[in-house]
Amino acid sequence: MAVATQRITLYTTKICPYAHRVEIALAEAQAEYKKYQIDLANKPEWYAPKVNPASKVPALAYGGPDIAPETPSPESEKLAESLILVEFVADLFPQASLLPEDPVLRAKARFFVETISSKLTPTYGAFVLRGESSERVLSGLEAIQDTLPETGKYAVGDQYTIADVAFTPFIARFKFATENELGKFTPEEGRRFVEALQQPKFLKLSAYIGRLLERESFKATFDRDFFKGFLQQRFS
Ligand SMILES: N[C@@H](CCC(=O)N[C@@H](CS)C(=O)NCC(=O)O)C(=O)O
Known part of the structure; x- marks a missing residue:
């Protein structure tokens, strides 16, 4: 398992191809992270205000204290958009070589x-x-x-x-x-x-x-x- 410099929590949904991209990137990086499944038909009331104002998956919390995903910390950075998150994973884990050097x-x-x-x-x-x-x-x-x-x-x-x-x-x-x-x-x-x-x-x-x-x-x-x-x- 590769350990990022800070904690990662991924908010995802199994059916979502966008969220799946980030899971693949994290798997390629052999990253250690927490995963939380968002039920799109019944989203938790804390999700939009505390994680992703767009109310979509995927979203990722980076850093902050080690707490349960359903109580997101204001101290972690909240990031969203699958392609941005895939590049973020590539940047965090350069050893996975997801972005070519050339x-x-x-x-x-x-x-x-x-x-x-x-x-x-x-x-x-x-x-x-x-x-x-x-x-x-x-x-x-x-x-x-x-x-x-x-x-x-x-x-x-x-x-x-x-x-x-x-x-x-x-x-x-x-x-x-x-x-x-x-x-x-x-x-x-x-x-x-x-x-x-x-x-x-x-x-x-x-x-x-x-x-x-x-x-x-x-x-x-x-x-x-x-x-x-x-x-x-x-x-x-
Ligand atoms: N452009 C976004 C698209 C993400 C997206 O559309 N996710 C869908 C699920 S596949 C979603 O969360 N929809 C919100 C909803 O259904 O309420 C990305 O690349 O991350």
Whole structure:
């Protein structure tokens, strides 16, 4: 376990792909931290005023005394927004090498993250939760594939970085939902997504996704049964 200079408490929710990013980053860093599950349907009254005024997960408390997460201390720093938290973890634990040292690779990692933010994350709710067509998701994935390097295991080469962390929770949920036919999308749209990813056109992306989902930090932080239960309860 790697110990940060100060205490970390992560406020998270298992179904949330944004919060999942921070759990992956902390797992990559082998960080010691406390985790508190926020029930989004019934948020604790202290959460917005004392942790995150935006009332969203993920949020992170850094520093302060060793107290229970449900009584957050005014002495800890409260930080939010998944991509900012992933970079914060990268900064706290440089030995995890989540940010490349080379400035060009750093810029490429951030460009990849930007591509995910502009082309893919908005399509998750639209397709899986609201049943819009898979077209926008597939064109987002094409843009992401175009951003991958010709060689290398991950988004910017052989080093696993913030870019991979940003993508993993989303693609894992797209795949899980469509492969298990659980979501607001029609069965035809679900099949279209699954079959599209098997086409030769997506060979490079599929191989990359396979490597992401084999990563220990992902496997240790994705509760498939919980996610399945959430989708079943909502959509079947
Ligand atoms: N831009 C934010 C998005 C976080 C977000 O939308 N989280 C959702 C859960 S996945 C949330 O907390 N929603 C508040 C609510 O449902 O009340 C980030 O990257 O952290």
